[in-house]
Amino acid sequence: MPQAVKVAGADGGEATIAPDASRGRRVTIEHVRDYGIIVVFIALFVVLSITSPSFLSVDNLLNIVRQNAAVGIIACAATLVIIGGGFDLSVGAVYFLAGVASAWLAVHVNVPVALVGGIVVGLLLGAFNGLLSTRLNISSFLATLATSLVFAGAGAAITKGFPITVDDPGFATLGTKGFGRLTWSVIAFVAVAVVLQLVLTRTTFGRYVFAVGGNAEAARNSGVRVDRIRVATFVISGMAAGLAGIIDASTVSSGGNDDGSSLILASIAAVALGGTSIFGGIGAVWKTVLGVLLLAMIANGFDLLSIASYFQDIFEGFVIIVAVAINSLATKR
Amino acid sequence: MSAPRIELRGVSKRFGNVVAVDRVDLSIAAATVHALVGANGAGKSTLGRMIAGAIAVGEGQILVDGEPVDFASPRDALAHGVALIAQELALAPDMTVLENVYLGVEPRKAGIVARGELRARFDALLESTGFDVPRDAAVRTLSIADQQKVEILRALSRGATVIVMDEPTSSLTRDEAQRLHRLIRDLRTRGVTIVYVSHFLDEVLALADEVTILRNGRLIRTGPASAETEATLVTGMLGHSASADYPARKPAPPGAPLLRVRGLRRAGILRDIDLDVGAGEIVGLAGLVGSGRSELARALFGADPIDGGTIELAGEPVGHLTPTRAFDLGIAMVPESRKEQGLLLDQPVAANTTLPFLRRRSRIARFGWLAKRAEREQVRTLLADLSVKPQSPTALVKTMSGGNQQKVLFGKCLFGEPRVLILDEPTRGVDVGARRAIHELIGALASRGVGIVLISSDLEEVLGLAHRVLVMRRGAIVAEFGADPSMDAVMEAAFGVEQTAGAAQ
Numbered sequence: 001m002p003q004a005v006k007v008a009g010a011d012g013g014e015a016t017i018a019p020d021a022s023r024g025r026r027v028t029i030e031h032v033r034d035y036g037i038i039v040v041f042i043a044l045f046v047v048l049s050i051t052s053p054s055f056l057s058v059d060n061l062l063n064i065v066r067q068n069a070a071v072g073i074i075a076c077a078a079t080l081v082i083i084g085g086g087f088d089l090s091v092g093a094v095y096f097l098a099g100v101a102s103a104w105l106a107v108h109v110n111v112p113v114a115l116v117g118g119i120v121v122g123l124l125l126g127a128f129n130g131l132l133s134t135r136l137n138i139s140s141f142l143a144t145l146a147t148s149l150v151f152a153g154a155g156a157a158i159t160k161g162f163p164i165t166v167d168d169p170g171f172a173t174l175g176t177k178g179f180g181r182l183t184w185s186v187i188a189f190v191a192v193a194v195v196l197q198l199v200l201t202r203t204t205f206g207r208y209v210f211a212v213g214g215n216a217e218a219a220r221n222s223g224v225r226v227d228r229i230r231v232a233t234f235v236i237s238g239m240a241a242g243l244a245g246i247i248d249a250s251t252v253s254s255g256g257n258d259d260g261s262s263l264i265l266a267s268i269a270a271v272a273l274g275g276t277s278i279f280g281g282i283g284a285v286w287k288t289v290l291g292v293l294l295l296a297m298i299a300n301g302f303d304l305l306s307i308a309s310y311f312q313d314i315f316e317g318f319v320i321i322v323a324v325a326i327n328s329l330a331t332k333r
Numbered sequence: 334m335s336a337p338r339i340e341l342r343g344v345s346k347r348f349g350n351v352v353a354v355d356r357v358d359l360s361i362a363a364a365t366v367h368a369l370v371g372a373n374g375a376g377k378s379t380l381g382r383m384i385a386g387a388i389a390v391g392e393g394q395i396l397v398d399g400e401p402v403d404f405a406s407p408r409d410a411l412a413h414g415v416a417l418i419a420q421e422l423a424l425a426p427d428m429t430v431l432e433n434v435y436l437g438v439e440p441r442k443a444g445i446v447a448r449g450e451l452r453a454r455f456d457a458l459l460e461s462t463g464f465d466v467p468r469d470a471a472v473r474t475l476s477i478a479d480q481q482k483v484e485i486l487r488a489l490s491r492g493a494t495v496i497v498m499d500e501p502t503s504s505l506t507r508d509e510a511q512r513l514h515r516l517i518r519d520l521r522t523r524g525v526t527i528v529y530v531s532h533f534l535d536e537v538l539a540l541a542d543e544v545t546i547l548r549n550g551r552l553i554r555t556g557p558a559s560a561e562t563e564a565t566l567v568t569g570m571l572g573h574s575a576s577a578d579y580p581a582r583k584p585a586p587p588g589a590p591l592l593r594v595r596g597l598r599r600a601g602i603l604r605d606i607d608l609d610v611g612a613g614e615i616v617g618l619a620g621l622v623g624s625g626r627s628e629l630a631r632a633l634f635g636a637d638p639i640d641g642g643t644i645e646l647a648g649e650p651v652g653h654l655t656p657t658r659a660f661d662l663g664i665a666m667v668p669e670s671r672k673e674q675g676l677l678l679d680q681p682v683a684a685n686t687t688l689p690f691l692r693r694r695s696r697i698a699r700f701g702w703l704a705k706r707a708e709r710e711q712v713r714t715l716l717a718d719l720s721v722k723p724q725s726p727t728a729l730v731k732t733m734s735g736g737n738q739q740k741v742l743f744g745k746c747l748f749g750e751p752r753v754l755i756l757d758e759p760t761r762g763v764d765v766g767a768r769r770a771i772h773e774l775i776g777a778l779a780s781r782g783v784g785i786v787l788i789s790s791d792l793e794e795v796l797g798l799a800h801r802v803l804v805m806r807r808g809a810i811v812a813e814f815g816a817d818p819s820m821d822a823v824m825e826a827a828f829g830v831e832q833t834a835g836a837a838q
Binding site for chain 2: 205210211215217218222223
């Protein structure tokens with residue numbers, strides 16, 4: 001194959017179907033997209049460890065993960081949706097409504113029902129999103145933009161602007177208890193990441209997700225039930241957003257404090273940072289996890305170094321621009 | 334005889350390694366209808382589009398009224414009075430007829446469109462042409478035929494005196510086509526020159542003053558239409574076939590048909606299709622582009638819905654067919670376009686190959702869990718059988734050559750050991766070596782008892798491989814031939830040449 005590359009080089013840029021140039025030993029834009037996140041992650045980790053003495057401590061690192069468990073869980077699930085060629089902009093609203101529903105159930109029924117109920121709410125809302133975008137053939141971007149208004153409105157109708165406080169101490173277990181500093185929420189994040197990573201790479205369903213997002217027509221011609229797979233990715237996303245909502249409600253013992261609007265962009269940014277193609281068909285959950293932790297480290301590092309938070313926003317914004325630009329350049333080839 | 338309105342000198346065009354138009358010299362006289370005819374891929378459309386500036390001229394020179402021109406775009410060509418009416422119409426569907434006709438050239442007063450003047454101009458244009466289209470109707474509400482009139486009006490309103498029409502009647506009913514022909518004759522008497530690209534020979538003979546025959550991109554001859562018949566046109570378009578060698582055919586074993594189709598139909602697309610395919614038999618489907626070949630293939634695979642008819646596999650009705658069910662039953666398809674319809678270019682070969690069989694093959698997946706090592710081993714064996722290069726299950730498909738990608742697409746069908754294989758353009762865009770290998774593979778599969786439906790725009794390929802050739806035309810099977818029919822007979826059936834008639838009506 002190296003020969004084919006040479007030939008293409010020899011007859012200049014005229015060839016319309018040049019052999020793929022990424023097959024050499026050179027570092028290409030595709031390598032940067034696929035592995036750049038690891039390099040950047042390690043580099044930032046090392047820099048922060050040197051510049052800030054309090055960064056490299058179990059306490060601080062666990063804190064970072066705990067604070068980002070909710071967004072991490074949502075981002076891991078969003079990876080599946082995006083690889084499958086969809087977009088879920090309703091995760092913030094599902095997070096909010098599930099947190100509210102869970103707190104309401106904890107007050108009016110009991111804690112176990114509250115935990116299950118929050119996830120069931122996420123599942124149903126996700127299924128609704130999936131059916132809208134497949135059966136009615138509405139682009140998932142628009143469908144979930146619309147449903148996020150519906151879901152957030154429904155949540156606000158329940159709280160009427162006042163978060164629902166839960167007095168039962170059992171409700172706080174998920175977000176605050178665990179094995180020392182290793183809270184159940186952190187364990188849940190790790191579990192979701194591991195399970196979804198395995199689902200994507202080791203199961204037939206994962207293959208279908210890649211196929212549907214990579215080339216829906218080819219997937220259909222291969223007997224893949226494209227719509228079912230798409231709906232399933234939205235169900236997973238809804239359940240993850242529901243779980244995240246419960247976790248944060250549990251952490252503060254009340255539902256409806258946070259409308260979740262910041263989670264949408266944060267989760268999509270993390271997915272894009274990890275090199276998952278927003279056009280579908282390419283990506284990995286573990287890289288999204290690195291993306292989440294990278295953004296979290298930037299925030300944490302800026303805090304530790306006492307740099308004003310607006311610089312942090314500017315920096316994060318540029319990091320995302322660079323990541324997305326690399327992705328776009330690599331996809332164009 | 335007047336000077337040529339359009340003149341071509343040594344015009345050529347290549348697409349990649351394919352020469353679409355090869356050193357064509359041609360003169361087109363003013364106020365005539367000049368037809369370009371040829372088989373699929375002969376270069377007639379490419380030539381027409383170059384004249385109208387829709388495709389850049391590769392080599393050679395085009396002259397309009399003796400002046401060399403080098404059109405950068407259809408818009409540029411229009412400025413020189415040359416317009417294109419393409420197969421796919423280019424109108425703004427939600428705007429009115431009037432707005433479409435004058436789009437971008439509206440008369441303005443102080444920057445505001447002068448609607449009164451616009452209407453007056455439009456009415457004058459309608460009167461001079463004798464066309465009849467509702468001025469204020471939205472274009473999307475019009476029939477295709479009326480939309481074509483809007484395109485013609487638009488060309489005329491900008492002073493076009495040469496109109497290139499690319500297969501203008503392919504979406505029209507017979508009635509509409511005849512009305513279009515009347516319009517074309519009127520335009521000709523008003524001094525407009527028409528370049529008419531078509532594969533409907535009866536239309537060409539009835540309408541054209543001169544006919545140019547193309548074959549494999551070369552100009553065969555140009556002459557008065559009155560000197561041609563459908564039979565002479567077909568002979569000219571085909572020439573003598575340079576017989577490529579094809580693998581020896583084993584006779585198909587006799588027996589009840591493996592695939593039995595009766596009365597298959599889909600409104601406007603497929604008409605009452607009866608089809609039998611025996612085990613080990615290669616049935617070729619010939620016909621022009623748009624005759625319904627690919628649509629039939631997709632219907633047999635469950636990729637497109639059908640409105641009626643039955644499909645039986647080994648005597649059992651298949652019921653409601655979907656691609657999922659087709660693969661379960663052992664019906665597989667190599668689709669027409671491997672990149673758009675067949676392959677996941679960003680995925681490795683193994684993931685592509687096994688995709689249709691993850692549900693029922695316990696050897697590579699159990700309870701939804703992939704046995705990746707077993708999958709790799711089995712795919713590697715298959716790749717060796719097909720001599721795919723590189724022989725690596727983990728290679729990304731997009732890094733492979735067209736011929737090897739096509740073999741992967743075959744491998745994807747063969748992984749499940751199909752009983753019926755539907756091949757739509759199995760050698761499109763592959764090199765000579767891969768083409769030969771694929772032909773041998775098709776022969777080998779048939780001799781193993783697979784029933785094969787073969788579709789190809791390359792008629793030689795169909796004739797060289799098939800045990801039986803069915804010819805489609807306008808959504809129906811119109812003729813059936815045994816092995817090795819004469820190419821002329823098949824083409825005549827495909828073009829709908831009357832058996833008795835040697836001359837035009």
